[in-house]
Every structure is written in structure tokens, then in C-alpha cells.
Amino acid sequence: MSNLIAFFVRYYRLFLFLLLQSISLYLVINFNKYQSAALFDYTYEASGKFYAMYDEVNQYFNLLETNNQLLAENARLRTQLLSSKYADTARQHDKNDTVYKQKFSFIPSQVINNSVNNKNNYLTLDIGSEKNINKLMGVVSPEGIVGITRNVSPHFSTVLSVLHSEFNLSAEIADIKVVGTITWDGRYPDEMILKDIPIQAKAHKGQVVVTSQYSVTFPYGTPVGVIKSVEMGETFFNIRVKLFADMRNVRKVYVVNNIMKKEQETVEQKSKEEEK
Numbered sequence: 001m002s003n004l005i006a007f008f009v010r011y012y013r014l015f016l017f018l019l020l021q022s023i024s025l026y027l028v029i030n031f032n033k034y035q036s037a038a039l040f041d042y043t044y045e046a047s048g049k050f051y052a053m054y055d056e057v058n059q060y061f062n063l064l065e066t067n068n069q070l071l072a073e074n075a076r077l078r079t080q081l082l083s084s085k086y087a088d089t090a091r092q093h094d095k096n097d098t099v100y101k102q103k104f105s106f107i108p109s110q111v112i113n114n115s116v117n118n119k120n121n122y123l124t125l126d127i128g129s130e131k132n133i134n135k136l137m138g139v140v141s142p143e144g145i146v147g148i149t150r151n152v153s154p155h156f157s158t159v160l161s162v163l164h165s166e167f168n169l170s171a172e173i174a175d176i177k178v179v180g181t182i183t184w185d186g187r188y189p190d191e192m193i194l195k196d197i198p199i200q201a202k203a204h205k206g207q208v209v210v211t212s213q214y215s216v217t218f219p220y221g222t223p224v225g226v227i228k229s230v231e232m233g234e235t236f237f238n239i240r241v242k243l244f245a246d247m248r249n250v251r252k253v254y255v256v257n258n259i260m261k262k263e264q265e266t267v268e269q270k271s272k273e274e275e276k
Contacts, residue, residue: 104219106254116189116247121161128155138256144223144244146253163189170214171224179212189247194239203230209241216261
């Protein structure tokens, strides 16, 4: 207690000055309209800046929730695309009715691990069987194809990246509808090889490559990339395709669920068995 009294005795002049200064400011502000208005404007501007800063900080900490909401909304919109449906045509009362039914659905996810510098590259997603993820489901980013699910646990999934020696997919050059196979030659993490395009086809640099109608993993027309170079071979072109998806920085993805895949594979397997 004695130390506190000693402190006030030592600095009483400062405290007296601050008290008198506060009284003076109070009198000036309350009895002078100009000073009162100026203080109000200053206080209003300062509080506005404070709330703006608070809002920016609040938005930053809410980014994850906002991103998850956007992913869910984009998944819903992708599911509504015509490429995610199939035409069910039936003749009723001498009238052709075409009804589009759901074929593909999309499940949003986040990439939590990724490699691009190996011969065989993988990604890891933060969802698994608890979110209805299974093996051999397609994975796409907002820009294009990313890979196919390989192993699944209740909460995680590994994805065989497009940058993998075993990855191959039926793809076509969009504007001329010529189908080939897209693979990776292990060289560049932003390029793939489009094989089996005959030299009679009108293939050239700048054409867009998409998944073909023969793919059961991705909806028809899913973006793959753009042709970077075309070289003449003996019977087929040697075509390099620059990927739309940036595999070095892929973060947000969608797992593609082909609702009719099992039915299609069952009937195809039955046909193969009958040929034996």
C-alpha cells in the first residue's frame, strides 16, 4: 500500500495534468458545436475502420466454411449438368417423350496430400467410405480430370493421379470427335500423351481434348486439356496435351459417382462370360 501511495505522490503532477486536460476537452467538446462535430466525425471514421478490420479478420477465419459451402454448391450444380444425366426415351400414346435421369453425382472433397515428381504419383483426399466413396471413382478439379480413387478407408481415400504410369483413359479431340487414349509418359507434370489418333484425322495444336463417351468413370465431355504439339508418326500422331488442371496446386476436387456403373459392368461381364 505504501508503494502505491509513493507512486501517486511521485507522479501526481502527471495525473493532475491528465485530469485537467480531460476536463478541458469535455468543456470544449460539449460547449462548442464545431469541435463536437469534428470529434464525432473522427470517432465515426475510426470506428468504421475498426469494424472493417474486424470484418476482414472474421472473413479470414470463416474462409474454410465458405469454401466448403461453395464446394457443396458446385457439386450440386455439376450434378444438374446435362452431361451428368442420360436420356430415357419411351413411346407413350404415339408420342416420343425424352426424360433426363441422373447418371453422375459429385461429392466435394479436399486434397490433403499430393505428389507430382515421381513416376507413380498419388493424391490423398479427406473423405472415404463414410461419404460413399469407393474404389475406381473419377476425381476432377474445377478445371479438369485429376485421377481415379485407388484405396478407401472410412475417412480417407488415395487417388491414382493422372501423373501415374498405370493411368489411361478414353479421350477424344472435341471438335472432330476422334477417340484415342490419354496416358502419362512420366516427363512433365502438366502434360500427357494422347495416343491412337490416326494420321488421317485433322488434329492440330490448340484443339481441346475431353473424356469420350466410352468412359464409365467420367461424364462425357469432361475437360482434359489442350493440344500442345502434334507430330507425324507412321500410322498415328504423337500428340502432347497440356492439362487444364494444375496438378502441382490442386486443392479442391470432386469425386465422381457413376450411379449406373455397376449395372453397366455387370451386363458387360455377362456378355464376356457367354463368349467363353
